[in-house]
Amino acid sequence: MPRYLIERSFQHGWEIPVSNKGVQTCQNIVMNNSEENVTWLHSYVTPDKTKAYCIYEGPNPEAVRKVALKNGLSVDKIFEVKVLDPYFYL
Numbered sequence: 001m002p003r004y005l006i007e008r009s010f011q012h013g014w015e016i017p018v019s020n021k022g023v024q025t026c027q028n029i030v031m032n033n034s035e036e037n038v039t040w041l042h043s044y045v046t047p048d049k050t051k052a053y054c055i056y057e058g059p060n061p062e063a064v065r066k067v068a069l070k071n072g073l074s075v076d077k078i079f080e081v082k083v084l085d086p087y088f089y090l
Contacts, residue, residue, distance in 0.1 A: 001039075002058040004064055007077040013049035032070045036063040056083075 008010045017023040033040055038058035045052045058064045061078050068077070 001033065001037075002060070003041075003081050003083065004056045004061065005079045005081045006054045006056060006064065006068070006075055007074050008052040008054060008068075008074045010052065010074070014045060014052055015049055016064045025027050029071050033058075035070075038063050038067045050078050 016025050029040060032038075036058065038056060041055040041057060043052050043054040056064050058067075061080070064078060065075050
């Protein structure tokens with residue numbers, strides 16, 4: 001399955017609370033993503049929470065964009081990426 005790096009912007013910041021509301025938010029994202037065979041692997045968020053860099057797997061960029069729209073998330077840029085594991089070389 002192809003892997004993608006998605007750059008997102010959040011004018012007012014992005015935070016998923018550590019609470020039942022946060023659990024529900026993540027469950028909704030995972031459920032919506034599964035409809036397009038897309039998997040959210042993890043995200044990196046800047047300290048001011050206005051930018052996020054998310055790693056996803058999915059069949060194609062269009063599927064990733066489609067679920068982002070359904071989840072109310074921006075997609076500034078999307079890049080197909082490959083894993084480079086430095087420990088492979090040791």
